[in-house]
Amino acid sequence: MNLKTSFNSFIDYLRSIISLSDHVDYESASANIHKDVAFRGPNVFILFFAIMIASLGLNVNSIPVIIGAMLISPLMGPIIGFGFSLGTNDIDLLKSSVKNLLVMVVISILGATLFFLISPLKMENPTELLARTNPTIYDVLIALFGGFAGIIEISRKDKGTVMSGVAIATALMPPLCTVGFGIANLNWQYAVGALYLFFINSVFIALATFLTVKYLNYPSVSDADPMLARRRKHLIWIMITIIVIPSILSAITVIRDNNISRNATRLITEHKTIGKSYIFDYKFNSQAKPATIDIYMAGERLTDDQRLLFYKDAEALGFTQSQIRFHEDASVSVTPFNQEQAIKDIFANHEQQLEQRDQTIAQLQSELEEIEDRKIPIRQLDKEICTQYPSIKSVTVARGEQVQGDSIAHLIIIKPEYKNGSALADEDRKRLTDWLVVRLNEDNILVL
Numbered sequence: 001m002n003l004k005t006s007f008n009s010f011i012d013y014l015r016s017i018i019s020l021s022d023h024v025d026y027e028s029a030s031a032n033i034h035k036d037v038a039f040r041g042p043n044v045f046i047l048f049f050a051i052m053i054a055s056l057g058l059n060v061n062s063i064p065v066i067i068g069a070m071l072i073s074p075l076m077g078p079i080i081g082f083g084f085s086l087g088t089n090d091i092d093l094l095k096s097s098v099k100n101l102l103v104m105v106v107i108s109i110l111g112a113t114l115f116f117l118i119s120p121l122k123m124e125n126p127t128e129l130l131a132r133t134n135p136t137i138y139d140v141l142i143a144l145f146g147g148f149a150g151i152i153e154i155s156r157k158d159k160g161t162v163m164s165g166v167a168i169a170t171a172l173m174p175p176l177c178t179v180g181f182g183i184a185n186l187n188w189q190y191a192v193g194a195l196y197l198f199f200i201n202s203v204f205i206a207l208a209t210f211l212t213v214k215y216l217n218y219p220s221v222s223d224a225d226p227m228l229a230r231r232r233k234h235l236i237w238i239m240i241t242i243i244v245i246p247s248i249l250s251a252i253t254v255i256r257d258n259n260i261s262r263n264a265t266r267l268i269t270e271h272k273t274i275g276k277s278y279i280f281d282y283k284f285n286s287q288a289k290p291a292t293i294d295i296y297m298a299g300e301r302l303t304d305d306q307r308l309l310f311y312k313d314a315e316a317l318g319f320t321q322s323q324i325r326f327h328e329d330a331s332v333s334v335t336p337f338n339q340e341q342a343i344k345d346i347f348a349n350h351e352q353q354l355e356q357r358d359q360t361i362a363q364l365q366s367e368l369e370e371i372e373d374r375k376i377p378i379r380q381l382d383k384e385i386c387t388q389y390p391s392i393k394s395v396t397v398a399r400g401e402q403v404q405g406d407s408i409a410h411l412i413i414i415k416p417e418y419k420n421g422s423a424l425a426d427e428d429r430k431r432l433t434d435w436l437v438v439r440l441n442e443d444n445i446l447v448l
Helices: 003-018 026-037 042-060 063-072 076-088 091-118 137-155 162-169 173-184 188-215 226-270 304-316 339-373 378-388 426-440
Strands: 277-285 292-300 324-332 392-403 406-416 445-447
Touching (some): 026 076, 026 091, 026 137, 042 063, 042 091, 042 173, 063 162, 063 173, 076 091, 076 137, 076 162, 091 173, 137 162, 137 226, 173 188, 188 226, 226 277, 226 292, 304 324, 378 392, 378 426, 426 445
Parallel strands (some): 292 324, 406 445
Antiparallel strands (some): 277 292, 392 406
């Protein structure tokens, strides 16, 4: 067996594996699609329940509840019917699919808007709402491959559980409820972004259905006008281009922001400690143009050399110096220990203390000398007075009193003891006062 024969055998084997012709039930698939397109009876109630469940899930930020709404939503039927009608040239099905899809979309948006208008709960960080406001090319790919899986599941004879996974992957109801949230809160960025995501999912599910129907050679309902078919093909590609370009630009932005965020995390992780400082928190703002990193430090303040080294490492990760802002409110300035300066400070402090001590000693000596100068020899004075005036038995001396508004240097109180009990005569008291003025060298002396 030569190499060419082996290769052809391998190709035939692959074709037998991927062949779908023996697994497709065209009549059953067409009937199911026509049935799911209809919007009446149970589908009306199921749509209402799906709107409420999705809105509640988004309102409480619950992923399991949102998944439940995806599973029961009947929105997939008209979308697949739209792609199927294009592939089989079924004009009636096309009209019915478009009409019912528009009705479902309007009802879903109105119902969600009403719910969020009356709901008292306002989430501080509604991550599930935010996740549906910025679609990218990845959402296009998810919708496309989900659409392929959906139409193949509908077409095959032995039905499985694929449609549940397709409903979860190609979320249709949550974006419409997010549109309602945006309208209720007058947040048009949310509304437009979520509506764009729903439009992406719908168009690429329909596109995948159209391509698969053509690949599986579903029978056409009517012969298509070649000119009309060509126009339809051009219209499809124009629509796809219009839809894909914004999603590609959005994906580029997301990838760039993700790379910047990852580099910011890496920069902080590699410089958790800088010298005797450490980063205890940081905030990365990707919305700023350019993005900024606020770094909160604790410990010792950074030196100029440490800052320059950090800026150098940051530039290697794509950050300029102006994008980095240090906050060192929790840091302290530490002066390096200098032994020579410390010794000088000790001597200077010692000399200052000695000088203060000498000043205190001099002041105390001055006060002591003043006290000594004004010291009264009380015992000697008592003897001298009692010797001159035998009738005086005791002498008391007081200092610096105010008597009748006059300042008295010394107040001499004597206690005479005459036999008749009379006081010291005025003449003797005057003579005693004059003597005391000379004896104590003080002018203001009062003898009582």
